[in-house]
Amino acid sequence: MKISFSQLRLIVAGFSVASMVCTASRAAQTSRDPQISGPSTTVVIDAGHGGYDRGGIPGQRIPEKEMTLDVAQRLKALLAAGGYRVVMTRNSDVFVPLAARVAIANSYGNAIFVCIHFNSAKRMGAGGIETYFYSRESLPLASAIHYYVAGGAPSSNRGVRRRGFYVLRKTRVPSVLVECGFLTNPTEGEYVQTSTYRQKLAEEIAAGVRGRNSVGSALSATRMATAESIPLQPYIDQTKVTKSERKRPKHSHKKSVRKKKSSSQPTESEASAASKNPEGN
């Protein structure tokens, strides 16, 4: 089902309520065919932040929302040229609620959802590429995108991580959130401000989209972890080193749900996470 923007506005409010009430298991909702591949796939590209949501941390010089949109638009051009049907959750500097982004992705039966973000940290030395997924069916896509982006970037490899970010948890299609480097890192920040590097990032993400089945299966047959071996991770800000800096970055997509896996891990209920970070900002 396609949704026009006017229709979308009408359903966003209701969807937001429904998404908070609905607690059905994600596994039950998810029945996407993992074998879907090729240009018949719809790629929903989600440029992080936008409008009044600048992204990053307070005082950050490089606006994350502009970098994500630029990479997203470059990715759109690359995938469209390759025959993919591409849908953008935003194509300008506007604010789009997270629930609306998810609704767009879920409105396409054969979609994959690619969220583009950049990281930020108070510690300037923090850097690297990290890629997030949540559902089991998203792992091949996450592995492939991370394989190419981390492999093609001069940044360090922070790994593929499983975490329940809202946009990953609520989408019923394979979904990945890639953090394409730290804008607060002087070296990575300088790279990202060049169009050449942003084009490179888009090309690597596109390579991951194209190779999501072959790369995932190849890696899983050798050294790559399976969904079972990458546990849902509690929120640990791994960019911080000193105790005084242990504070959650104000990053709107970082709304993760911690599963009560073991007593050694901190827990946080979805309700408390939502109350601290109202969804959709």
Ligand SMILES: [Zn+2]
């Ligand atoms: Zn972000």
